[in-house]
Amino acid sequence: MPSAFTPHNTNPSSQHPQAWDRASTVKLLVLDVDGVLTNGQVLIGENGKESFKAFDIQDGFGIKLLEKIGIPTAIITGRSSKMVLARCEELGIKHVHMGVENKAVALENILQSLGLKPADCAVIGDDWPDFQMMKSAGLKVCPAQGHDAVKAIAHFVTTRSGGCGAVREVCDLILKAQNRYEELLTQARA
Numbered sequence: 001m002p003s004a005f006t007p008h009n010t011n012p013s014s015q016h017p018q019a020w021d022r023a024s025t026v027k028l029l030v031l032d033v034d035g036v037l038t039n040g041q042v043l044i045g046e047n048g049k050e051s052f053k054a055f056d057i058q059d060g061f062g063i064k065l066l067e068k069i070g071i072p073t074a075i076i077t078g079r080s081s082k083m084v085l086a087r088c089e090e091l092g093i094k095h096v097h098m099g100v101e102n103k104a105v106a107l108e109n110i111l112q113s114l115g116l117k118p119a120d121c122a123v124i125g126d127d128w129p130d131f132q133m134m135k136s137a138g139l140k141v142c143p144a145q146g147h148d149a150v151k152a153i154a155h156f157v158t159t160r161s162g163g164c165g166a167v168r169e170v171c172d173l174i175l176k177a178q179n180r181y182e183e184l185l186t187q188a189r190a
Helices: 017-023 057-068 082-091 103-114 128-134 148-153 166-177 181-189
Strands: 028-031 050-052 073-076 095-097 121-124 139-142
Touching: 017 139, 017 166, 028 103, 028 166, 057 073, 057 082, 057 166, 073 082, 073 103, 082 095, 095 103, 103 121, 103 128, 121 128, 121 166, 128 148, 139 148, 166 181
Parallel strands: 028 073, 028 121, 073 095, 121 139
Antiparallel strands: none
């Protein structure tokens, strides 16, 4: 681990020693939506349809930072939502798979299109439907509020909850492990 590393909100080298090495080789970030990019609540309006989803602005900026260094993000979610699609368009996320029953198949399609292997990706999931896409991921991540069974297979459990900065925490980990964090921080301060 580089001596210049200073933990942001967690110390992966002491709490999750395998996370640092695994994050250093990530070439793709794959996200579930509900419970990862959002807090997992589903707000149903009077019309009986989902009304709102809240996204964390820092998560979005972390995704943009990864994109800046050539690491794309993909979304694989079991639900379909115009709000998710709008957020993905805003962030420039090109690989969006919604209404997916078998997340492993969707991940395999994305990996094939990018010429990557499962070991090249970090996958953030929070509940049982995410097991299959997490199974062979190089870096398996679970947000703080995620289900205990998912935490048990994770290489890294964030200190923040889904929809409250968990994705940004992982983005920062990847940037630091790949020695790009300080460079981007210096550019932002200039």
